[in-house]
Amino acid sequence: MSDTFSTAQRSQIMRSVKSTRNRSTEQKLVSFFKENNIKGWRRGFKLFGKPDFVFPSLRIVIFTDGCFWHGHDCRNTKPKANEVYWKIKIEKNVIRDHLVSNTLEEKRWKVIRIWECSLKDTSSLVSIKKKLQHGITC
Numbered sequence: 001m002s003d004t005f006s007t008a009q010r011s012q013i014m015r016s017v018k019s020t021r022n023r024s025t026e027q028k029l030v031s032f033f034k035e036n037n038i039k040g041w042r043r044g045f046k047l048f049g050k051p052d053f054v055f056p057s058l059r060i061v062i063f064t065d066g067c068f069w070h071g072h073d074c075r076n077t078k079p080k081a082n083e084v085y086w087k088i089k090i091e092k093n094v095i096r097d098h099l100v101s102n103t104l105e106e107k108r109w110k111v112i113r114i115w116e117c118s119l120k121d122t123s124s125l126v127s128i129k130k131k132l133q134h135g136i137t138c
Contacts, residue, residue, distance in 0.1 A: 025064040025066065025116045025119060026043070026052050026053075026064055028119045029052070029053065029062070029064060029114075029119070032125050032128075032129075033053075036129055038129065038132060040055050040056070040057055040058065041053045041054065041055050041062075042054045042055075042056060047061065047104070047109075048100065048103055048104060048107075049061075049063070049100030049101075049103070049104060051063055051104075052064045055132065058110070058132070059108060059109050059110060060109070060110045060111075060112065060131075060132065061104060061109050061110070061111055061112070062112045062113075062114060062128075063097070063100075063111070063112070063113045063114065064114050064116065064119070065097065065113055065114065065115055065116065066116045067115055067116045067117050068090075069090065069093055070090070070093050070094060070097060070115075071090045071091070071093065071094045072115050072116075072117065074115065074117045075117070097113070101113065112128065112131060114128065
């Protein structure tokens with residue numbers, strides 16, 4: 001199926017789309033935190049890399065990374081259209097993720113990165129709970 005917009009028009013449209021973050025994945029963690037009486041977390045905390053959750057008193061940050069956008073190959077999804085564009089885009093995201101994690105760790109923050117697919121497994125959530133209770137990094 002051909003696009004009804006020119007390449008330049010489509011590019012302009014896509015640039016105007018702004019992220020609303022990874023709400024469904026984040027909401028799973030919010031529910032888990034509330035169900036397990038895990039307190040002290042903040043969202044929208046002003047910190048480099050814009051972590052999804054911050055525990056300021058523990059100096060722990062949590063990122064919930066979408067598998068496709070952050071290069072996790074759990075479902076082996078690779079776009080056929082604009083293959084080169086998506087490969088470069090995802091590689092840049094992975095590089096940025098490493099930069100953000102390293103920068104925060106240098107500033108003595110503990111960084112936890114959670115893959116979107118791992119939230120389906122309750123054992124990974126229990127592992128996160130233990131890490132938060134003990135202040136241990138991944």
